[in-house]
Amino acid sequence: MATNYDRYVARMKKIADIGHAIAVLSWDKETYLPKKSAAIRSQQIATLSGIVHEEFTDPTFGDLLTRLYNQRNLDEEKKKNISVTIHDYDKATKFTKRFVMQKSMAVSNCFHAWLKAREANDFGLYQESLEALVKIKRTEAKKLDPKADHLYDNLLDQYEPGLTVATCDTIFNDMKKPLKKLIKKIKKKKAPKNGFLFKRYDKDAQWNLGIYILNEMGYDFDRGRQDISTHPFTTSFSADDVRVTTRIDEMDLSNMLWSCIHEGGHALYEQGLPIENYGLPTGSAISLSIHESQSRLWENNVARGKAFWSKYFTTVQKMFPKQLKKQTAKSFYRAINVIEPNLIRTEADELHYHYHVLIRYEIEKALIEGSIEVADLPEVWNAKYKEYLGVEVTDDVNGVLQDIHWSHGSFGYFPTYSLGSFYAAQFYAQAEKDIPKLEQQLAAGNSQVLLDWLRENIHRHGRRYEAEELCEMITGEPLDVKYFMDYAKKKYAEVYS
Amino acid sequence: MATNYDRYVARMKKIADIGHAIAVLSWDKETYLPKKSAAIRSQQIATLSGIVHEEFTDPTFGDLLTRLYNQRNLDEEKKKNISVTIHDYDKATKFTKRFVMQKSMAVSNCFHAWLKAREANDFGLYQESLEALVKIKRTEAKKLDPKADHLYDNLLDQYEPGLTVATCDTIFNDMKKPLKKLIKKIKKKKAPKNGFLFKRYDKDAQWNLGIYILNEMGYDFDRGRQDISTHPFTTSFSADDVRVTTRIDEMDLSNMLWSCIHEGGHALYEQGLPIENYGLPTGSAISLSIHESQSRLWENNVARGKAFWSKYFTTVQKMFPKQLKKQTAKSFYRAINVIEPNLIRTEADELHYHYHVLIRYEIEKALIEGSIEVADLPEVWNAKYKEYLGVEVTDDVNGVLQDIHWSHGSFGYFPTYSLGSFYAAQFYAQAEKDIPKLEQQLAAGNSQVLLDWLRENIHRHGRRYEAEELCEMITGEPLDVKYFMDYAKKKYAEVYS
Numbered sequence: 001m002a003t004n005y006d007r008y009v010a011r012m013k014k015i016a017d018i019g020h021a022i023a024v025l026s027w028d029k030e031t032y033l034p035k036k037s038a039a040i041r042s043q044q045i046a047t048l049s050g051i052v053h054e055e056f057t058d059p060t061f062g063d064l065l066t067r068l069y070n071q072r073n074l075d076e077e078k079k080k081n082i083s084v085t086i087h088d089y090d091k092a093t094k095f096t097k098r099f100v101m102q103k104s105m106a107v108s109n110c111f112h113a114w115l116k117a118r119e120a121n122d123f124g125l126y127q128e129s130l131e132a133l134v135k136i137k138r139t140e141a142k143k144l145d146p147k148a149d150h151l152y153d154n155l156l157d158q159y160e161p162g163l164t165v166a167t168c169d170t171i172f173n174d175m176k177k178p179l180k181k182l183i184k185k186i187k188k189k190k191a192p193k194n195g196f197l198f199k200r201y202d203k204d205a206q207w208n209l210g211i212y213i214l215n216e217m218g219y220d221f222d223r224g225r226q227d228i229s230t231h232p233f234t235t236s237f238s239a240d241d242v243r244v245t246t247r248i249d250e251m252d253l254s255n256m257l258w259s260c261i262h263e264g265g266h267a268l269y270e271q272g273l274p275i276e277n278y279g280l281p282t283g284s285a286i287s288l289s290i291h292e293s294q295s296r297l298w299e300n301n302v303a304r305g306k307a308f309w310s311k312y313f314t315t316v317q318k319m320f321p322k323q324l325k326k327q328t329a330k331s332f333y334r335a336i337n338v339i340e341p342n343l344i345r346t347e348a349d350e351l352h353y354h355y356h357v358l359i360r361y362e363i364e365k366a367l368i369e370g371s372i373e374v375a376d377l378p379e380v381w382n383a384k385y386k387e388y389l390g391v392e393v394t395d396d397v398n399g400v401l402q403d404i405h406w407s408h409g410s411f412g413y414f415p416t417y418s419l420g421s422f423y424a425a426q427f428y429a430q431a432e433k434d435i436p437k438l439e440q441q442l443a444a445g446n447s448q449v450l451l452d453w454l455r456e457n458i459h460r461h462g463r464r465y466e467a468e469e470l471c472e473m474i475t476g477e478p479l480d481v482k483y484f485m486d487y488a489k490k491k492y493a494e495v496y497s
Numbered sequence: 498m499a500t501n502y503d504r505y506v507a508r509m510k511k512i513a514d515i516g517h518a519i520a521v522l523s524w525d526k527e528t529y530l531p532k533k534s535a536a537i538r539s540q541q542i543a544t545l546s547g548i549v550h551e552e553f554t555d556p557t558f559g560d561l562l563t564r565l566y567n568q569r570n571l572d573e574e575k576k577k578n579i580s581v582t583i584h585d586y587d588k589a590t591k592f593t594k595r596f597v598m599q600k601s602m603a604v605s606n607c608f609h610a611w612l613k614a615r616e617a618n619d620f621g622l623y624q625e626s627l628e629a630l631v632k633i634k635r636t637e638a639k640k641l642d643p644k645a646d647h648l649y650d651n652l653l654d655q656y657e658p659g660l661t662v663a664t665c666d667t668i669f670n671d672m673k674k675p676l677k678k679l680i681k682k683i684k685k686k687k688a689p690k691n692g693f694l695f696k697r698y699d700k701d702a703q704w705n706l707g708i709y710i711l712n713e714m715g716y717d718f719d720r721g722r723q724d725i726s727t728h729p730f731t732t733s734f735s736a737d738d739v740r741v742t743t744r745i746d747e748m749d750l751s752n753m754l755w756s757c758i759h760e761g762g763h764a765l766y767e768q769g770l771p772i773e774n775y776g777l778p779t780g781s782a783i784s785l786s787i788h789e790s791q792s793r794l795w796e797n798n799v800a801r802g803k804a805f806w807s808k809y810f811t812t813v814q815k816m817f818p819k820q821l822k823k824q825t826a827k828s829f830y831r832a833i834n835v836i837e838p839n840l841i842r843t844e845a846d847e848l849h850y851h852y853h854v855l856i857r858y859e860i861e862k863a864l865i866e867g868s869i870e871v872a873d874l875p876e877v878w879n880a881k882y883k884e885y886l887g888v889e890v891t892d893d894v895n896g897v898l899q900d901i902h903w904s905h906g907s908f909g910y911f912p913t914y915s916l917g918s919f920y921a922a923q924f925y926a927q928a929e930k931d932i933p934k935l936e937q938q939l940a941a942g943n944s945q946v947l948l949d950w951l952r953e954n955i956h957r958h959g960r961r962y963e964a965e966e967l968c969e970m971i972t973g974e975p976l977d978v979k980y981f982m983d984y985a986k987k988k989y990a991e992v993y994s
Contacts, residue, residue, distance in 0.1 A: 017544035020537075021518050028521055035719040037738035040517075040775065044734070047514035051548065222532040237541070241534035278537065 004068055005078060009280065011064075012085070015055050016279030020237040022048045027235050027243060029111075031227045042108030049104040050097045057093045065089055077282055080464055084281035087161075094143045103140070106133045107409045114407035115230065123378050123396040126407070131374045133409050134367060141368055152368040155412030159288040160419065161466060165365060168415050171422070172358055174481040182488060183339065183351055189496040192334035199323045201253045209319055210246055210260035213312070217264045217298060218451045219244075220271055231404035232259040232346075234266035234295075238278055242270040253320075254336060255347065258299055265298030266291055268451060272459030282462035288413060290467050292420020293427055294454065300350050300421065301428040301487070302450065306494070307442035309333045337495045341389040343398045351488060354421070355388040360403070360414040368411060423471060425484035427458075430475045501565055502575060506777065508561075509582070512552050513776030517734040519545045524732050524740060526608075528724045539605030546601040547594045554590045562586055574779055574961065581778035581960055584658075591640045600637070603630045604906045611904035612727065620875050620893040623904070628871045630906050631864060638865055649865040652909030656785040657916065658963060662862060665912050668919070669855055671978040679985060680836065680848055686993040689831035696820045698750045706816055707743055707757035710809070714761045714795060715948045716741075717768055728901040729756040729843075731763035731792075735775055739767040750817075751833060752844065755796055762795030763788055765948060769956030779959035785910060787964050789917020790924055791951065797847050797918065798925040798984070799947065803991070804939035806830045834992045838886040840895045848985060851918070852885040857900070857911040865908060920968060922981035924955075927972045 002010075025045050033041060055061070068074065068082045110129040117126035137155065144154035150165040157163060211226065229245035236242045244263035249255040269291060277283025285291050302308055306329075313329035324332070339349045345356035363380055366372040372380055381400040382393040393399035405413050431453050432438050441449050457474050471479050499507075522542050530538060552558070565571065565579045607626040614623035634652065641651035647662040654660060708723065726742035733739045741760035746752040766788060774780025782788050799805055803826075810826035821829070836846045842853035860877055863869040869877055878897040879890040890896035902910050928950050929935050938946050954971050968976050 013540075014544055017541040018548070020541055021522060021545055024525055024541075025518060025521055028525065032722060032724075034722050034738055034740075036717075037720060037735070040735040040737050040772075043510075044514040044517055044521075047511055048518055051515070220533075223534060225529060225531050227529075238534070238537040240537050241531055243531075275537075 004064060004071065005074065008064055008068055008082070008085075011055065011061055013279040015052055016238075018048055018052045018055065022052065023235050023237055027237075030229045030231075030233070031245060038108070038112045042105055042112075045108060046101045046104035050101040053092065053095070053097050053100040056089065057095075057097075062089060062093070077464065081281050084463055088281075091144060091158075095140070099136075099139075099143075103133075103136050103409065106136050107407070109133075110407045110409070111404070114401065114404065118230070118397055118401050121395050121397045121401070123400055126401065127374055130377075130406060133406075134374055134411075137409055137411050138368060138370070150365070150369065152365045152412065155364075155368060156415065157412075159410075159413050160416050161287055162468070163289075163412075163415065163419075168361060171419065171479075171481060172354075172361070175354060175418070175422075175484075176358075178481075178485045179351060179354060179488075182485070182492065186339045186351075186492055186496050191338050191340065192331070192495065194335035194338045196323055196327060197253050197335055198251055199253075200250055201320060201323060203248050203250055205319055206248045206250075206253065206256045209316060210248075210256055212315070213257075213260055213303075214244070214264045214267075216312070216445065216447065217261070217268065218448055219264050219267055223271055224267060226260075232263050233404075234263045234270065236267075236270040239271055239273045239275040239283070242267045252347075253323075257303075257336075259346065261303045262295045262299040265295035268298070268454070269294040269459055272451075272455045273462055274460055277462055280462070282464050284463050286461075286463050286465070286470065287467045288416035289419035289423055290458065290470065292416050293423035294420075294458070296417075296421045297424035297428055297454075301424055302442065302447065304333075304337055304350065305439075305442065305491075306330075306333050307439045308447075309336075310443045311445045334495050337491070339492065339496075341391050343385065343391055343393060344402055346402075350421070351492075352389060354418050357414050357418045359384040359388055360405075364411045364414065419479070422479055422481050422484045423467070425487045426471065426475050426477070426479065427454075429483050429487070501561060501568065502571065505561055505565055505579070505582075508552065508558055510776040512549055513735075515545055515549045515552065519549065520732050520734055524734075527726045527728075527730070528742060535605070535609045539602055539609075542605060543598045543601035547598040550589065550592070550594050550597040553586065554592075554594075559586060559590070577961055578778050585778075588641060588655075592637070596633075596636075596640075600630075600633050600906065603633050604904070606630075607906070608901070608904045611898065611901065615727070615894055615898050618892050618894045618898070620897055623898065624871055627874075627903060630903075631871055631908075634906055634908050635865060635867070647862070647866065649862045649909065652861075652865060653912065654909075656907075656910050657913050658784055659965070660786075660909075660912065660916075665858060668916065668976075668978060669851075669858070672851060672915070672919075672981075673855075675978075675982045676848060676851060676985075679982070679989065683836045683848075683989055683993050688835050688837065689828070689992065691832035691835045693820055693824060694750050694832055695748055696750075697747055698817060698820060700745050700747055702816055703745045703747075703750065703753045706813060707745075707753055709812070710754075710757055710800075711741070711761045711764075713809070713942065713944065714758070714765065715945055716761050716764055720768055721764060723757075729760050730901075731760045731767065733764075733767040736768055736770045736772040736780070739764045749844075750820075754800075754833075756843065758800045759792045759796040762792035765795070765951070766791040766956055769948075769952045770959055771957055774959055777959070779961050781960050783958075783960050783962070783967065784964045785913035786916035786920055787955065787967065789913050790920035791917075791955070793914075793918045794921035794925055794951075798921055799939065799944065801830075801834055801847065802936075802939065802988075803827075803830050804936045805944075806833075807940045808942045831992050834988070836989065836993075838888050840882065840888055840890060841899055843899075847918070848989075849886060851915050854911050854915045856881040856885055857902075861908045861911065916976070919976055919978050919981045920964070922984045923968065923972050923974070923976060924951075926980050926984070 022045055025041065025048070029041055065082060065086050069086060074082065106129070110133045113126045113129040117123060138151065141151040141154040148154050153164045156168070214226065215221065223240045224242045224244065227243065227245050228247060230247065232246050234242065234244050244267050246256055246259045246263065269285060273283050273285065309329045309332050313332050317324040317327065337349070339351055341352050342348055345353065348356050362384065363372070363377070378396060378400045385391050385393050385399070431450060435441065435449050435453055438450065458470065461470070465473060468478055519542055522538060522545070526538050562579060562583050566583060571579065607630045610623045610626040614620060635648065638648040638651040645651050650661045653662070653665065711723065712718065720737045721739045721741065724740065724742050725744060727744065729743050731739065731741050741764050743753055743756045743760065766782060770780050770782065806829050807826045810829050814821040814824065834846070836848055838849050839845055842850065845853050859881065860869070860874070875893060875897045882888050882890050882896070928947060932938065932946050932950055935947065955967065958967070962970060965975055
């Protein structure tokens with residue numbers, strides 16, 4: 001006979017099935033949807049979102065969760081599943097189905113307005129639907145916890161459980177001074193040449209290189225695939241179907257390279273979640289900062305590293321002999337690590353990157369508390385780019401329109417990018433201790449040892465531990481920006497030698 | 498305030514949204530699904546199928562339908578929607594959600610077994626899961642109406658409302674004699690040469706030709722797209738998102754050509770349904786034979802016609818100058834109409850095609866009534882091909898494994914292919930009367946006049962009329978095989994002159 005826990009699992013799997021159907025519809029929307037099919041697709045996604053909400057917030061399910069919470073004979077893993085689900089349930093029940101569907105429609109509208117605005121390079125075409133969405137997000141934040149220290153805390157918490165403005169401020173403050181100092185030091189030195197990265201690189205050849213590298217990283221194409229989209233992303237329809245997208249700029253090899261490796265890092269995490277826990281917290285990713293730690297670790301600590309290119313440079317050189325004939329593994333490694341302020345977050349170097357995040361963090365915080373409005377965004381954006389990065393924003397596409405996130409209603413997401421980098425550095429430092437001769441192994445193309453380490457220490461646990469808890473478990477310490485700074489100082493001393 | 502009818506519409510749209518989500522998941526399954534992702538995808542589709550069933554068979558919805566049925570102030574269109582929905586409701590409520598989900602899983606398993614069996618060219622790999630599915634289909638037939646003259650009637654009715662074994666027997670009998678006579682007559686004459694169709698035709702160039710022809714037919718790529726799949730199909734996620742797939746054989750130009758045009762015909766029907774009636778019977782296609790009349794009309798009456806190639810031959814010749822340099826519009830037209838028995842239904846000529854259908858009809862009928870079993874299929878199949886077409890089946894892929902239909906649980910579907918051809922001939926004969934100089938217009942590339950005629954007479958009505966009713970309305974007569982025979986006699990007298 002089915003136990004209460006069996007009933008719980010069945011419901012969770014059903015909800016996951018519907019949720020993943022939404023993910024398929026959304027993936028299709030961003031990769032293959034015909035031009036004029038957006039309106040009905042948005043409605044279809046909204047309908048399914050309503051059904052997911054209904055299934056999850058059903059009071060009889062709430063009762064079942066309460067019964068399971070009070071049940072004594074569950075093992076630790078089951079207990080964890082129940083407590084995490086109750087946490088999620090309590091949040092979800094703060095919203096009506098109507099609200100959830102409205103939000104879903106507002107997101108779809110906003111996403112399509114964003115696409116149009118980008119095409120026309122005109123923020124004005126985006127403003128109205130973004131205003132509608134921000135209004136909904138403010139309401140959402142209020143409903144979650146009207147007494148929070150900061151309304152924005154409630155949105156941060158959706159991506160990174162427990163994260164607050166106070167914590168973010170501390171972390172960014174810890175970062176600011178040493179980062180500024182390091183950049184200042186670097187700027188005094190002569191930058192490596194990187195012009196060759198911006199020659200013409202054939203699109204098909206770039207595509208093939210991306211596929212090759214994903215394979216080398218251990219991404220399983222039998223349980224995933226890569227497609228093209230405006231904004232690269234990773235999506236999962238189960239650990240057995242984790243898809244990535246990329247974009248290719250013929251005049252910039254780095255664009256495809258970092259997007260493939262970054263999304264590949266996310267995808268390795270999702271493919272490494274235990275499929276037998278499909279639909280359950282223990283089968284899901286912990287939080288966005290841990291997710292980002294995986295993408296950043298592969299992107300920065302591994303693939304912007306010397307060992308990686310000592311293995312792969314000659315392969316890339318063979319694929320692009322004309323563009324790379326005068327280069328060496330070393331000159332390539334130095335070129336991909338040039339430190340230079342720029343306009344586009346996804347094309348930023350590892351150091352300036354955090355200013356891009358900081359800017360978004362400050363803007364989101366102000367937007368949600370209402371101290372700025374959507375109409376102010378371009379002006380505020382441009383001013384902050386001038387202030388933090390010393391660059392003039394030339395137009396909306398290279399400014400406030402560059403990211404997809406706000407069009408998806410994702411406010412509170414960006415800070416996890418910096419946290420992710422910091423976690424990545426701390427994890428990687430530990431991996432270097434745990435794995436004998438890690439750098440030599442990477443130089444020999446054996447990144448599998450690192451993947452195994454990540455699978456063992458992070459992926460297989462799902463949401464069994466919280467981010468901070470996991471970090472302490474693995475590294476013996478809470479998150480500390482110093483690991484990132486140590487890594488950066490050591491690396492850039494070498495790059496700029 | 499929302500009326501009962503509004504509530505009905507809202508429920509129907511919700512059901513359509515979930516149904517179309519299933520269609521997206523299925524489309525993805527047959528185009529882009531990674532190798533090892535089939536199991537979870539099948540489960541996701543089954544879950545959504547269960548939800549659709551639950552939403553549709555909800556007793557409160559049944560009550561609403563009854564109230565609406567007794568309501569006097571509804572206009573004709575609304576009345577039609579209600580009566581058709583009640584008809585569908587009565588059928589759906591014969592099944593439990595459990596049964597629907599089981600069937601969905603059995604279909605998914607069977608489809609993947611079919612793919613594997615094709616790859617290995619071994620029916621044995623398919624037999625077990627097909628047996629499971631046939632068992633379910635027999636149960637389904639019994640549940641629908643245990644007192645039907647023939648259990649198979651109940652399955653025919655799912656694709657073609659009202660179609661029975663008795664009607665099929667009559668139609669196939671009407672067809673057999675004159676068709677045999679015509680083929681006999683043709684065989685006495687010298688066949689046109691068609692070897693040039695089987696030279697090497699570059700895949701990308703074929704793809705481009707397919708896209709070009711779909712555009713010329715009036716298929717709207719802003720509300721659809723084409724992809725590659727093992728078995729070409731058309732699927733609709735709304736009239737604003739109707740997708741086709743094709744397959745390309747580098748050594749056979751016809752394969753891609755007829756699949757593109759055939760699916761294009763289906764897609765024009767779906768794109769022509771009134772989007773404002775999304776989710777309602779009046780926004781849906783009538784039946785499979787009417788659907789097939791649209792694909793066959795474009796494939797055979799239009800694109801295997803002289804007028805069509807007098808317009809397009811030079812374009813195709815320019816794309817494939819080497820292969821077609823010695824050909825003319827006339828020799829091309831004759832070559833694509835060679836009459837020759839063969840093994841593969843989708844590659845059959847217009848006349849032998851109906852023997853392929855007849856064979857499947859006879860086998861299905863026997864299978865559902867239990868006079869043959871799944872294990873007998875290869876033997877029965879091969880014997881019938883010998884009997885009706887005089888050809889030896891060499892292996893399973895070129896025999897019993899060639900069609901996707903049974904793996905989808907589609908028993909009762911095939912006869913609509915012949916009916917569709919017969920409807921197509923009858924409709925086309927009427928179009929020739931209604932549209933001034935239709936052949937000259939086609940020769941001038943103005944197939945839009947024909948599309949307009951189809952939109953006006955067929956597409957815009959959705960399920961407002963039944964197939965027979967529509968046929969009488971348009972042509973003044975019930976379906977009559979003589980239109981097809983007249984068309985065929987006239988055409989082949991010319992081709993084989």
